[in-house]
Amino acid sequence: MPVSATTNCAENETRNDRIRANEEVLISRIQEGEKDLFLELIRPYQRTVYATVISMLRSKEDAEDVTQDVLLKALARLRQFRRESAFGTWLIQIAINEARMRKRKLRHGIMFSLTKGADDDGAYVPKDFADWREIPSEALERSEIRKALAKALALLEEHYRLAFILRDVNELSITETANILGITRGAVKTRLRRARLMLRDILSPGLQQGGEVGLAFKEVRKPWE
């Protein structure tokens, strides 16, 4: 069953509206001087900012430093926040800019990618047709599974990785993702399709073997061959 279809859209929208209204109140109070409330405002976004930054930088230390810088900058610039977008979206925009600046500074923009040279517009052909057992939530308690997921993500090219992070990890809408990345909704959908199918292919072999993630495209016999 599709992921989005499992959630009731109306309920989801109501929840988001409630969260946004609460944020509006917090932001107004902070702008009027109650700065201690800032910690409460950013609490739900710490992981999303960190996930965005770590997906662009390889080092955990750099990611932590940049995440902290992002949140401090958000505090300093909160007066400039014009409510044209959601607070979370604004934060992620700052995070992407900061991470890009740090990357330039560190000059380690080269990420090893299994998908290098892949054509954005070309059709992606899945490589593994094995049935997936649903991975139990308990499996994520194991650090090797979490590491494998992080490693698999790092194998994608950055534009696929970012689209996936924004949409599937940070749960932004396709329109919000397109606005942040400065691309069309269609381009976001294309990147998402490839990112999701590639991650599935990278992770499939291992996760089916009790979590021993191989992290390699598995050469399997395609059914049409």
Place this chain on the structure above:
Amino acid sequence: MTCEEVWRDISDYVDDELDPKQRTALEEHFAICRQCAAVLEGTCNVIRLYRDERVLAPPRGFHDRLHARLNQRLKHGPEEQIRPSRRAVLAWALTAAAAVPLGFALFSAKRIILPRPEHQNPSSSSDSPAVTGLVAVSQDADDKVYHVAGCSHLQGKPKFLPVEEAIREGYTSCVYCIGKARPKQKS
């Protein structure tokens, strides 16, 4: 509907971005195609896994460190003036740690490679006299030259006076006797 068409639309199906007709067509295909159903299930599973808060979570202690930094900022104003970032502190510490042995090495190398400067003999200076004590000047000649006692070039009756006084009075040293008395310069 072919498998290729399903793979093209599978991501939009997950995002609920298809119109009802396309959606139904895909669901009918999943019902009969085990492989495409496996692709769908795997794709949904990937999204579920990455959406979990434990994946790509900040490292242990992150929240405490962040809150400490934010609290400091809230209490004392711009944080950058109070405490540099962890990376900056580390960079300074590494630079300082590297500078100490480097400085020592340079100091040692200088002592080994470069000769120690000789202590200059005041008498070797052109401004200072080559001899000390009393020198002899001629009472009869007008050459205004001072000599060491017994110099064969001293003409007439000698008069003895301190060398400093001779210099003050405009006497210059005899190139023969004082020149010999000048100590040899070390090369």
